[in-house]
Amino acid sequence: MAARRRGHVATRVFQALRIAVNSEEEELTRGLDAALDALAAGGLVAVISYHSGEDRVVKSVLHEAATGGCHCPPELGCVCGAVPRVTVFKASARLASPGEIDRNPRARSARLRVARKLP
Ligand SMILES: [Zn+2]
Incomplete structure (x- = not known):
């Protein structure tokens, strides 16, 4: 079960290579910061990540924005x-329900975080 939750070793290796090659963590930070800049006051940003490293980046960027x-x-x-830019809806990420994971196995690693832009 633990092995299944982490995914096949080849999938994990490929994911690590992809992240390194594409500088995905820096791109994610810049992209999310740009999205927060572009968002109108009261607007929502919702981010679904499919990897714990990506979720860590999203959590960190939203925390920085929430504390200014x-x-x-x-x-x-x-x-x-410091001036907060957003309020984060939940302290911890939301996960897919067991029923959704049954219907859509790719949802098993999804984490959703939502924030609202402050005026
Ligand atoms: Zn302060």
């Missing part, structure tokens, strides 16, 4: 003047 890049200690409150 603020890293002030929570006990002090924000003193850096």
Whole structure:
């Protein structure tokens, strides 16, 4: 079961090569930042990723946008003047339901994250 969840070893190797060759993590960061810039206030951005590394990038970009890049200690409150760009709908990514995975096995690795652009 664990092996099945991670996918066939050849699939994983191919995925790692594809990610390295295409610089996908940097492209994903730039693309998502550009999407957030282009989005109108109140607009939604929804991202489905199919790999945990991609989801990590999406989570990180949305977290930075949600905090405005603020890293002030929570006990002090924000003193850096960071302006949040979005609100993230759920702290953790949504997964496909077991029924959906039965109908569409490719959905098994999908993670959905949604954010709304602030005014
Ligand atoms: Zn701050």
